[in-house]
Amino acid sequence: MNTDLFKNAFPFWESLTETQRAEIVNNTTKNLCEKKTRLHFGGGECAGVQIIGSGRARVFITSPGGGDITLFRLLDGDVSILSAACMLNGMDIELDMEMETDCEIYTIPKKVYRKLYDESGAVKDYTMEMISEKFSDIMWLFNQFVFSNVASRIAGALLEHRAIEGGDELKLTHEDIAKDAGTAREVVTRILKQFQSDGLVKLTRGKITIIDAKKLGKI
Amino acid sequence: MNTDLFKNAFPFWESLTETQRAEIVNNTTKNLCEKKTRLHFGGGECAGVQIIGSGRARVFITSPGGGDITLFRLLDGDVSILSAACMLNGMDIELDMEMETDCEIYTIPKKVYRKLYDESGAVKDYTMEMISEKFSDIMWLFNQFVFSNVASRIAGALLEHRAIEGGDELKLTHEDIAKDAGTAREVVTRILKQFQSDGLVKLTRGKITIIDAKKLGKI
DNA sequence: GATTTTTCAGTGACAAAATCACATTTATTA
DNA sequence: TAATAAATGTGATTTTGTCACTGAAAAATC
Numbered sequence: 001m002n003t004d005l006f007k008n009a010f011p012f013w014e015s016l017t018e019t020q021r022a023e024i025v026n027n028t029t030k031n032l033c034e035k036k037t038r039l040h041f042g043g044g045e046c047a048g049v050q051i052i053g054s055g056r057a058r059v060f061i062t063s064p065g066g067g068d069i070t071l072f073r074l075l076d077g078d079v080s081i082l083s084a085a086c087m088l089n090g091m092d093i094e095l096d097m098e099m100e101t102d103c104e105i106y107t108i109p110k111k112v113y114r115k116l117y118d119e120s121g122a123v124k125d126y127t128m129e130m131i132s133e134k135f136s137d138i139m140w141l142f143n144q145f146v147f148s149n150v151a152s153r154i155a156g157a158l159l160e161h162r163a164i165e166g167g168d169e170l171k172l173t174h175e176d177i178a179k180d181a182g183t184a185r186e187v188v189t190r191i192l193k194q195f196q197s198d199g200l201v202k203l204t205r206g207k208i209t210i211i212d213a214k215k216l217g218k219i
Numbered sequence: 220m221n222t223d224l225f226k227n228a229f230p231f232w233e234s235l236t237e238t239q240r241a242e243i244v245n246n247t248t249k250n251l252c253e254k255k256t257r258l259h260f261g262g263g264e265c266a267g268v269q270i271i272g273s274g275r276a277r278v279f280i281t282s283p284g285g286g287d288i289t290l291f292r293l294l295d296g297d298v299s300i301l302s303a304a305c306m307l308n309g310m311d312i313e314l315d316m317e318m319e320t321d322c323e324i325y326t327i328p329k330k331v332y333r334k335l336y337d338e339s340g341a342v343k344d345y346t347m348e349m350i351s352e353k354f355s356d357i358m359w360l361f362n363q364f365v366f367s368n369v370a371s372r373i374a375g376a377l378l379e380h381r382a383i384e385g386g387d388e389l390k391l392t393h394e395d396i397a398k399d400a401g402t403a404r405e406v407v408t409r410i411l412k413q414f415q416s417d418g419l420v421k422l423t424r425g426k427i428t429i430i431d432a433k434k435l436g437k438i
Numbered sequence: 439g440a441t442t443t444t445t446c447a448g449t450g451a452c453a454a455a456a457t458c459a460c461a462t463t464t465a466t467t468a
Numbered sequence: 469t470a471a472t473a474a475a476t477g478t479g480a481t482t483t484t485g486t487c488a489c490t491g492a493a494a495a496a497t498c
Contacts, residue, residue, distance in 0.1 A: 061358075063366040089351045093358040124343045131347070132304045135354050139280075139312040142361055146401055147282040150484065173446060182365055184485055189447060205446060205493060369455065392475060403456060408476060424464060424475060 005106060009051050009079050012122035020116060027112045033103045042094030046087040048109040050080040055103030056164075060096055060179065068096070069182045072137055073164070081130040084113060088127070145182055151191050153181040155219040158201070158210060168210040177208075224325060228270050228298050231341035239335060246331045252322045261313030265306040267328040269299040274322030275383070279315055279398065287315070288401045291356055292383070300349040303332060307346070364401055370410050372400040374438040377420070377429060387429040396427075 003025060007013045013021070030053070033039075052074045059082070060068045074080060074097075085091045087110045117123050144153055157180035161170045174188040181188065192208070195201045200216050202209040210216065222244060226232045232240070249272070252258075271293045278301070279287045293299060293316075304310045306329045336342050363372055376399035380389045393407040400407065411427070414420045419435050421428040429435065 061362060061365075065366075069365055085351045085354065089348050091351045091355050093355050121340065121343070124340070124347065128343065128347050128350070129308050131350060131354065132308045132310045135304065135350065135357070136310050136312050138354075138357065138361070142357070142364075143280060145361075146280075146288055146364060147284075175446075185447085186449080186486080187484065189449090190484095193448085203447090394475075404475090405457085405477085406455065409455095409478090412477085422476095 005051060005053060008077055010126065012120065012126045015122040016120065020119065023112055024108060024116070028106050028108050031105045031107065033099045033105055035099050035102050037099045039097045041083055041086055041097070042092070046083045046110060048087065048107050049084045049113045051106040052076055052078045053104030053106050056100045057097050057103055058100050061094065062096055068179055070180045071141065079130065081127065081134060084127050085131050087114065088117065150181060150183050150187055152219045154188060154191050155216045157181045158208065159213065159216055162210055162213060170208045170210065171206060172208055173206055224270060224272060227296055229345065231339065231345045234341040235339065239338065242331055243327060243335070247325050247327050250324045250326065252318045252324055254318050254321050256318045258316045260302055260305055260316070261311070265302045265329060267306065267326045268303050268332045270325040271295055271297045272323030272325050275319045276316050276322055277319050280313065281315055287398055289399045290360065298349065300346065300353060303346050304350050307333065307336060369400060369402050369406055371438045373407060373410050374435045376400045377427065378432060378435055381429055381432060389427045389429065390425060391427055392425055
């Protein structure tokens with residue numbers, strides 16, 4: 001197995017012993033997950049720590065009614081650190097992950113990461129740092145939800161996708177945006193139409209073209 | 220200084236060296252904060268790790284418009300662990316704390332806790348565990364906000380205060396509940412009136428008496 | 439290639455909740 | 469006691485969420 005993946009994902013990699021590295025390399029499994037594959041985390045159920053080799057995944061919470069709200073996305077090289085927290089101290093939150101593209105997922109088993117965590121201060125530091133960062137992200141999201149109106153959350157979602165895509169043509173349905181903005185599809189439709197008549201976007205089936213990103217940012 | 224405070228607050232206390240304990244004991248400062256005193260955390264501004272010697276404090280986020288939403292409360296013996304995270308890796312979240320009663324607050328300076336954190340695995344483990352726990356709490360709160368209606372959040376807030384007070388007579392204004400439930404005061408007034416006519420609570424100025432906690436729990 | 443099925447978007451009606459603008463009542467303080 | 473502040477009550481309006489559909493476009497199937 002190519003260790004570049006680990007070297008890039010883990011800043012502590014260089015500080016590990018040969019044995020520790022081998023332990024990781026020999027126990028990590030690779031999975032090819034097709035687009036739309038879903039994984040569930042929570043209730044103590046955590047396979048281990050995951051690294052996204054390639055592709056994009058969406059992490060979200062699911063309502064009792066079935067709807068879901070996006071928390072964040074994982075891109076190439078990202079580490080699903082909440083799995084670590086979930087597994088280290090039985091963090092009792094329920095999360096789901098869905099592949100937005102075909103993905104290569106590498107999984108370091110629970111026990112292997114746990115052992116590493118116990119042995120290495122650098123791994124502890126890394127884990128702490130990543131969890132704190134995620135915590136910050138979630139708090140930011142919380143702020144958006146409780147203090148911003150729907151229009152600005154939708155605008156934010158559009159701009160985030162623009163950053164991911166690296167272009168103004170977003171292949172998104174209203175449903176997709178609804179999940180990111182934490183609202184209903186019909187509401188997105190209405191507000192996007194408003195955006196369109198204000199000259200901010202152009203709407204086509206399954207596609208949204210951003211015309212005026214600057215004004216979107218001001219909403 | 221009495222070390223019982225630390226012994227009770229920190230499970231790692233026994234594992235520290237004499238020197239480390241002395242370091243904490245000699246550098247911790249005690250402050251008496253009157254009811255309504257406010258402290259701000261964020262933007263790298265963290266005095267250190269705080270232990271509530273006695274009293275009760277409310278931790279919340281503040282909206283640009285001035286309103287605020289309660290995240291959690293700290294009671295006797297609790298440790299304000301987010302300060303730790305804030306200070307360890309510059310977690311960039313803005314939080315405020317307000318004393319709900321007169322409080323004794325003990326502060327372990329940033330540098331002292333940081334040093335301890337670097338030296339002791341037990342302190343790292345403790346810090347990690349506490350942060351994960353807080354993370355879980357916040358995620359739970361997030362779920363409540365995005366998936367529950369206002370009535371059930373208000374019912375939840377009432378029951379939480381009942382648990383804190385240990386009785387059915389709650390000295391709370393509608394404003395107080397609005398902050399806990401993340402809604403407007405008028406909305407609380409209306410829903411409480413509904414609760415009252417349903418025989419769940421009895422309302423007096425500045426006081427809410429819970430009549431039927433069981434039914435409240437079902438909302 | 440035509441037909442069926444699925445996905446996506448649009449819309450009106452209504453309900454829930456937030457916001458605004460006050461009025462009223464009860465405590466506190468001067 | 470009067471004046472002030474704090475807590476509550478209420479109507480009107482706007483925003484957002486929910487429900488129940490319709491029609492259009494794309495995909496899958498025949």
